[in-house]
């Protein structure tokens with residue numbers, strides 16, 4: 001049976017009018033479904049574009065989405081809506097033609113990103129399987145709250161939110177591909193409005209690294225040249241990849257993992273790997289010994305020896321590690 005358009009639950013239908021009251025077990029259910037969703041769709045890099053994700057879901061066929069349609073007949077205030085056809089077991093997602101500004105550029109356009117994530121939430125949380133007429137208004141209201149919560153957690157993971165230099169709400173919202181109000185609402189819900197006023201710290205504009213040797217000219221994590229006082233949008237602590245002493249000598253061999261704390265030479269006796277994370281740019285005469293987090297030389301920006309040997313993981317793994325356990 002096709003659910004009539006008038007009975008479809010719309011994004012932000014009523015969720016802002018009442019204080020949110022999602023129960024603990026439903027909250028855990030949203031988390032579970034969200035993790036499965038992220039895993040299934042191989043979502044690894046933020047910010048997200050939910051229009052692209054929705055198209056990918058349709059292509060994969062695994063969610064039963066048969067149609068994504070730009071519709072001219074949706075009510076003016078409705079950005080998008082999802083519909084379930086029980087007989088065919090299929091979904092259709094409608095996007096308001098008048099409100100569709102894509103790719104998103106300004107805050108009001110980015111609102112659609114949240115709206116589409118909300119509709120995806122209804123599908124992933126299986127809200128639309130039971131017809132509207134079998135539910136009370138309160139139940140429909142709760143489903144909208146849950147879809148909002150799904151969208152907020154998907155687009156703005158908590159760990160990601162705590163990794164920003166909060167210059168301003170519009171700057172961070174633009175980075176996240178959400179509207180300014182969606183970001184403020186999310187910070188409020190998490191009780192983390194304090195993040196907005198936290199001290200800004202020096203960080204690499206590319207990878208967000210906050211660890212620098214005193215005279216570093218390049219970011220040791222990604223090789224980006226450092227401007228004086230440069231402060232990126234992200235701020236990320238990249239941990240040591242190998243244990244070193246204060247003279248930047250490895251205590252454990254970065255390659256074979258043997259303990260080399262007691263050796264006298266400069267190479268591991270087992271595999272001949274240098275005990276220093278040297279710059280690989282020997283041709284230009286750079287022989288700087290880099291710290292234990294460095295994939296790139298802090299003096300010339302070229303890869304370090306340990307990086308070239310493939311001993312350190314890509315910095316992007318840490319950069320996008322925003323959903324633990326996925």
Ligand SMILES: [Zn+2]
Nearest residue numbers: 009010011144
């Ligand atoms: Zn809704």
Ligand SMILES: [Zn+2]
Nearest residue numbers: 204207219222
């Ligand atoms: Zn960097």
Ligand SMILES: [Zn+2]
Nearest residue numbers: 253256268271
């Ligand atoms: Zn070794």
Ligand SMILES: [Zn+2]
Nearest residue numbers: 279286297300
């Ligand atoms: Zn170098």
